[in-house]
Amino acid sequence: MKCLSLTQIEEAVLSGPNEQLQRHLADCPSCTSRIEQVSNGQAMWPAAIYAEPLPPDFTDQVMASIQKFKAAPRPAKQRKQTRVWIAAASAAIILGSSLLYAVPSIAETVRLMFASDSAQDPGLQQARELGLVQNPHISVDDKGYRVSINEVVADAVRLTIAVQVTDRDGKVVRSGFDGSQLSIQDEHGGEAGELTVGDMNSGGDLLTYVYKGNVTDTKLFVVSTIDRIEQAQGNWKFSFPVDLSRAGSLTTVNTLDERYVTPAGMAIQMEKITHAPSGIKLELSTSLSEEAAGRTRPELEEMQQLMFHFEDGNGHVISSINDRATGSWMDAGTTSTRISGGIHWAFTFIGLPYDTQHVKFVLDGYAIPELTADTVVIDPSKLREQPAKFNRLGDTLEFRSLAIAQNPNSAKAETAGLLEVKGKFHNMGIGKENWQAVDEKGTIYPIDCTGIISFDKSNSFMANYEGIFVVKGLTALPKQLKLTRTVVDRFYANTDWSFSLPKGTQIPGLRI
Known part of the structure; x- marks a missing residue:
């Protein structure tokens, strides 16, 4: 079992440790100490953390805004199903709006x-x-x-x-x-x-x-x-x-010279690790082979992500960066800078005990936006009975319906095509992807991808997706629509690399 993130520690304090966690705590003094110390301060949180609710009429406003735009005429059964989907679209908007909630005082x-x-x-x-x-x-x-x-x-x-x-x-x-x-x-x-x-x-x-x-x-x-x-x-x-x-x-620096080249052509060169009282900074650089660089563009290369973690001598994960299921924890921020031939990275952590125990760096994978030209052709009149299927590079999507309605991403009156989409992503999903649509007349429409992605913690290589593709500028149902994914946020998990960090020098004056 991995060491706990802050959220997991707070959940354990509130609900009590389960059997699996109890076994982990018996073998992990670090988590045991953190749970005890957070327990002492937990009583302060109820007054500090609360959410300011959305206006009570928010849902009604969204529904009224969307439903006043009528879809093109179609059989009664299809109109009813369209209304159900529009309600689902409203729910997605509400979920997105929850990001506006307040933070602790x-x-x-x-x-x-x-x-x-x-x-x-x-x-x-x-x-x-x-x-x-x-x-x-x-x-x-x-x-x-x-x-x-x-x-x-x-x-x-x-x-x-x-x-x-x-x-x-x-x-x-x-x-x-x-x-x-x-x-x-x-x-x-x-x-x-x-x-x-x-x-x-x-x-x-x-x-x-x-x-x-x-x-x-x-x-x-x-x-x-x-x-x-x-x-x-x-x-x-x-x-x-x-x-x-x-x-x-109060600062110590260890030089790192480890280097690894992934099967797909990304080179990772470790540089150094800096230890200061408030945290740790790990510096490295990445570069692409000629073949790998040909699959992307410089501005897309700068959007790459590395996934890695640190673990102790018992295999417990003590810090993680860009884990697909749990995100990053024990980190304080990441910066990147374009350098000659690649990208320089600095990852800052709030703590990493490599000065007192054995710590290993483990590469879990990486993601980089790449150019593609994968397409799927849909017939809007048949989608409800025969969803169009897209299956490329491990991603499987079903396009289930298309309606003309208010663009949920626009504050002004603006119609758009709303494509209901559901499926699974092996790659990183819609965040950095780019899609476009072309109708039977050759008119090109940009697409905004929205929705919810949830990773299965038992299988971080797949993610569930449900949402809408907003076809901007589409004002009437076309006879045919060709969808093309021009950029995919490609996930590479075929990495096999780890190394032990050098023993760090303890900072004078700190209690061990």
């Missing part, structure tokens, strides 16, 4: 993250232990809102800022400002940090920045250009220095 998050009995973010705890928490004493008021910053942690790997925004009544305002208006700059005014979202962040008020390149300055600057909080225009501009003078003495 900074007041509760900071107390939990920096509490002495919390181990949710081991990197921040180590930074605190070494006295790296700085207080810039920032408090800026305007238009009834106050922006406060009293905790900053910075070393050679990442910079984390706890930002609190309150209104005139002292109530915390969650995600009230544009995070891009709080930047990290070097001594010359250049952008030095990239805002990321890690597993342990609140997502809005606890902001983590990973560095663009290696930091050599002994001082960085946090610069605010905030001019809007919620609906209020104002001035919350400020800047303050962050001291990095101790970063060098």
Whole structure:
């Protein structure tokens, strides 16, 4: 069994460990400790985490918007089935809208993250232990809102800022400002940090920045250009220095020279691993053979993903990047830069105990968008009785119906063709794919792919998909429609590579 992610730990605290988890805990002191420590802070979460519900008439608004656009005349039975599908499309829109839910308040998050009995973010705890928490004493008021910053942690790997925004009544305002208006700059005014979202962040008020390149300055600057909080225009501009003078003495670097070339032609060259109090940074580069490069384009190559994990001497997974079923955890962000001949990658983790135990890097696979020309021809009048089937590169899709209705992705009145689609993806799915449609007259229509993808945790090589393909600009049912997938986000799992990390040097002053 893999070591637990933060979400799994919180679930275990709330519901109690099952039999399988109990067996894992008996052999894994790391997870046992994290569960105990999270339990101590769990009582604080109910007041901190809640969702602001969607408006009660949201569903009615969507249904009314879609249904006022009538489909082309067809038999009564087919019209009824179209109405059922339109309702399903509305449900998909509602699910997508749930991404707007609120995040924990900074007041509760900071107390939990920096509490002495919390181990949710081991990197921040180590930074605190070494006295790296700085207080810039920032408090800026305007238009009834106050922006406060009293905790900053910075070393050679990442910079984390706890930002609190309150209104005139002292109530915390969650995600009230544009995070891009709080930047990290070097001594010359250049952008030095990239805002990321890690597993342990609140997502809005606890902001983590990973560095663009290696930091050599002994001082960085946090610069605010905030001019809007919620609906209020104002001035919350400020800047303050962050001291990095101790970063060098608290940082160790191990050079890595391992190299692997996948069967499909991607070369992975490991470079180095950096250990600082707040976390770990792994750097590597990827490049493509001439044949592999011919299957993609430079701008698509930059959208590649690596899937890998770290495991301890007992085979327990202690950190993961881009796992198809569970995502990434124990990470604080990833940056990539185009270099001559390939892509340079920097993966930042909130902790990785390679200085105290055996840790192995394991490559699970990778994905890269590639050019294709796979097609399927559909007859809209027959789809309900005879769904059109697409079966290419391990992906199987069924196109079940086509209706003309309001484009659910457009805020203005705009009709489009709504294709009901259901199936399975071996590849990465619709996120980076590109499809287009051509009718019997030769008119080309772009397609927006929407829907829900869910991975089977027992088989991370396949994913279930259900959604709609929005054929933009289609205003009437055609006699025939040819669909072409021009870009596929190709998943390669035929990798067989792992290596042990070198034993890291322990940072002076940390308790073991």
